[in-house]
Every structure is written in structure tokens, then in C-alpha cells.
Amino acid sequence: MEESQARHPSGMGPSPAYRRRRGRWIVAGSVMAAVAVLTSLLAFGLSRNPTVVQSVLVGRTAPDFTLPGLSSGQPVRLATLRGKVVVVNFWASWCADCRVEHPDLVAAWRRFQDQGVVFLGIPFEDSTQQAEAFQRTLGGGWPQLADPNSQTAVAFGVYGVPETFIIGRNGVVAYKQVGPIPYARLSDEVTRLLGSPAT
Numbered sequence: 001m002e003e004s005q006a007r008h009p010s011g012m013g014p015s016p017a018y019r020r021r022r023g024r025w026i027v028a029g030s031v032m033a034a035v036a037v038l039t040s041l042l043a044f045g046l047s048r049n050p051t052v053v054q055s056v057l058v059g060r061t062a063p064d065f066t067l068p069g070l071s072s073g074q075p076v077r078l079a080t081l082r083g084k085v086v087v088v089n090f091w092a093s094w095c096a097d098c099r100v101e102h103p104d105l106v107a108a109w110r111r112f113q114d115q116g117v118v119f120l121g122i123p124f125e126d127s128t129q130q131a132e133a134f135q136r137t138l139g140g141g142w143p144q145l146a147d148p149n150s151q152t153a154v155a156f157g158v159y160g161v162p163e164t165f166i167i168g169r170n171g172v173v174a175y176k177q178v179g180p181i182p183y184a185r186l187s188d189e190v191t192r193l194l195g196s197p198a199t
Helices: 016-046 096-112 128-138 148-155 183-194
Strands: 066-068 075-077 085-091 117-123 163-167 173-178
Touching: 085 096, 085 183, 096 117, 096 128, 096 183, 117 128, 163 183, 173 183
Parallel strands: 085 117
Antiparallel strands: 066 075, 085 163, 163 173
């Protein structure tokens, strides 16, 4: 718009109509910019695999814990398992995805139990009775540990189940999966870590 048209006839500045039109264009431009940013963020989020969550623990030494066996009461301390690959699986009897992944955990445990790999299950916000019934029904012979007040789950940053952490022989968390962990992924990660040095 030419300067003569933008100014009020008195010469005292832009006319009220011009200011209204300019204000509408500024609002419309701001809305379009916000929509563009949100669209970009959504597109980026949809391109990511939601089951592979980069934990701050990956690449760091796993938080140590000493937890009693769910049924036996026999304590298990993570630090004493250094030199072995350790699979720590947080799960719950009320969790539908935990039932989905359980056969894959059983298959991997059977494959690797004699190769220096330790599987540990930690029920998350579950009763002892329900957790034991789950194990009796679905099988699996690896230790299940009680986690009073979910302190270990908090230390590992668990915010839902199932979540699985795979710890290398050097005690460092090498992989984390949120949601059911497929047998192929679990096997690949464990096999890779078995070939890594213990220190």
C-alpha cells in the first residue's frame, strides 16, 4: 500500500482501517508460524520409533541394587553380577504388553542361561501374589525380585511397563527398550554384549 493511502487524511499517521488490517495480518502470520512449528515437531515425533527410548542410563554404569527374591527372600545384588550380561525386565501381572513379551523372554532365557547371561525380573507396583501367579501361569525360571516402594524402578527411570535394560559385562547399561522386547532384538543385543570385553 502506498504511503498516501496508509496515512490518515489529517496526515497524523496510519488510518484506523489500515491498523486493523495490519493487526489481522500479524495475528494470521503468527498462527501460521505456530502451526508450521507444531507440524514439524509432530512429523519428527512420528518418524521416531516409540519403543526405543534413549535413556540417560545408556552408556553409564547401572544403578546398583540389592533386592530380595520375590518368593525366596534370597537377596540378589547387581554389583556381584559384574562379568556377566544382565537383562533386567520391569513388568507387572496387570500389564497386557508384559504377557505379549513373556514368551520372547522365556525363549531368550532358555537360549542364553548357560552362556553367562543373567535374567532378572522386577515386578512394578504389583502384589507378590499376583506376580507369583503370573509366573506360575506363563512360566520362566529366572529370579523375580521384590522392589519395595519401587525404589529400584525409580533409580532406573522406569515410567511404565514393560521396560527392559540390558547391561554389559562391564556393568554399563547398553540398551533400553520400552514396551515388549522382541526375541530377535533381545538376542541380537545379548549376543553383541557377550562378545564385548568385561572391563
